[in-house]
Amino acid sequence: MPPGRLPSLPGSSITDETVYRGRRRLLGTLAALPALAVAGCRGAEPPPPVDAPRAGAARTGSATGFMTDEPQTRYEDATSYNNFYEFGSGKADPSRAAKTLVTSPWSVQVSGACAKPGTVPLETLLKGLVAEERVYRMRCVEGWSMVIPWLGVPLGEVLKRFQPTSDAKFVAFTSLADPRQMPGVRAPILDWPYREGLRIDEAMHPLTLLVTGMYGKPLPQQNGAPLRLVVPWKYGFKGIKSIVAIEFTSKAPRTAWNDMQPREYGFFANVNPAVDHPRWSQASERRIAGGGNRLFADRIRTQPFNGYAEQVAGLYEGMDLARWY
Numbered sequence: 243m244p245p246g247r248l249p250s251l252p253g254s255s256i257t258d259e260t261v262y263r264g265r266r267r268l269l270g271t272l273a274a275l276p277a278l279a280v281a282g283c284r285g286a287e288p289p290p291p292v293d294a295p296r297a298g299a300a301r302t303g304s305a306t307g308f309m310t311d312e313p314q315t316r317y318e319d320a321t322s323y324n325n326f327y328e329f330g331s332g333k334a335d336p337s338r339a340a341k342t343l344v345t346s347p348w349s350v351q352v353s354g355a356c357a358k359p360g361t362v363p364l365e366t367l368l369k370g371l372v373a374e375e376r377v378y379r380m381r382c383v384e385g386w387s388m389v390i391p392w393l394g395v396p397l398g399e400v401l402k403r404f405q406p407t408s409d410a411k412f413v414a415f416t417s418l419a420d421p422r423q424m425p426g427v428r429a430p431i432l433d434w435p436y437r438e439g440l441r442i443d444e445a446m447h448p449l450t451l452l453v454t455g456m457y458g459k460p461l462p463q464q465n466g467a468p469l470r471l472v473v474p475w476k477y478g479f480k481g482i483k484s485i486v487a488i489e490f491t492s493k494a495p496r497t498a499w500n501d502m503q504p505r506e507y508g509f510f511a512n513v514n515p516a517v518d519h520p521r522w523s524q525a526s527e528r529r530i531a532g533g534g535n536r537l538f539a540d541r542i543r544t545q546p547f548n549g550y551a552e553q554v555a556g557l558y559e560g561m562d563l564a565r566w567y
């Protein structure tokens with residue numbers, strides 16, 4: 243892609259995040275993942291594993307960043323224009339191929355620097371927590387964005403249950419990588435499994451959400467069911483889907499996109515219109531919302547920290563945001 247141009251429109255089969263990918267050896271990590279749910283258990287759609295949602299607006303002002311009045315992306319668009327490379331690299335692939343992903347039963351392995359590690363069923367992980375609705379902007383590093391009403395719980399509230407120790411400086415997340423269910427992991431697009439990470443203060447920030455639903459419904463598979471991360475001030479690739487493992491670490495964990503192309507996808511990946519991607523500008527974005535039947539509506543200016551600077555800029559005081567992109 244010529245520099246300065248915005249990334250591809252829907253219809254291209256390979257997205258920008260893969261175009262210049264390096265060739266990397268696949269690690270033999272699949273065997274280390276937890277055993278899969280038995281096929282045949284899919285049938286009735288499981289209820290959301292948390293209590294009924296309550297509106298975040300009722301107890302939060304705009305100062306929290308929990309809500310926005312901007313036009314929301316249509317449900318059909320948010321669930322059919324996806325990045326979930328385990329199901330293929332085309333935007334429409336996940337909505338077709340992920341339908342059969344078995345999301346119940348599901349458990350999450352929690353390990354590392356904490357007093358109470360363990361592998362827990364999803365229901366236990368979320369027990370007693372109330373799903374909140376948060377309407378967030380989501381800005382993909384490719385240059386498009388959506389506005390999505392998520393349902394979820396603050397990640398920090400879940401992490402606290404495992405009693406992280408003072409050695410827990412970072413949190414690492416791992417997605418399911420099952421070639422029997424996920425055709426994309428048979429191809430060396432990324433060094434599977436998909437991995438992401440946050441600094442512990444980012445993980446504990448009230449905006450950081452562990453998501454179980456969207457638009458008042460359980461999370462569809464293509465959007466990362468049954469459990470995914472949403473960090474609204476960072477590029478969308480930090481929002482790891484279908485999480486099976488969480489680890490507290492003392493050092494910054496390796497992350498899948500940063501491993502693949504460290505000059506293009508940083509660990510912090512804070513949305514920053516002033517720092518261009520090496521192959522395109524990040525100054526503006528195409529908003530997928532409010533455009534009637536057109537997928538892409540207006541091109542709008544990208545905001546520092548995706549519009550959440552008031553809430554999160556303090557986390558990065560003293561850091562050179564151009565260097566630590």
Ligand SMILES: Nc1nc2c(c(=O)[nH]1)N[C@H]1C(S)=C(S)[C@@H](COP(=O)(O)O)O[C@H]1N2
Nearest residue numbers: 324325326327382417436478479481482483
């Ligand atoms: N496991 C996994 N998580 C992932 C991805 C992926 O390919 N695999 N894509 C990321 C990217 S690049 C984006 S923009 C968001 C897209 O989320 P959405 O499809 O729900 O809009 O998911 C992120 N999480």
Ligand SMILES: [Mo]
Nearest residue numbers: 382383478479
């Ligand atoms: Mo993305």
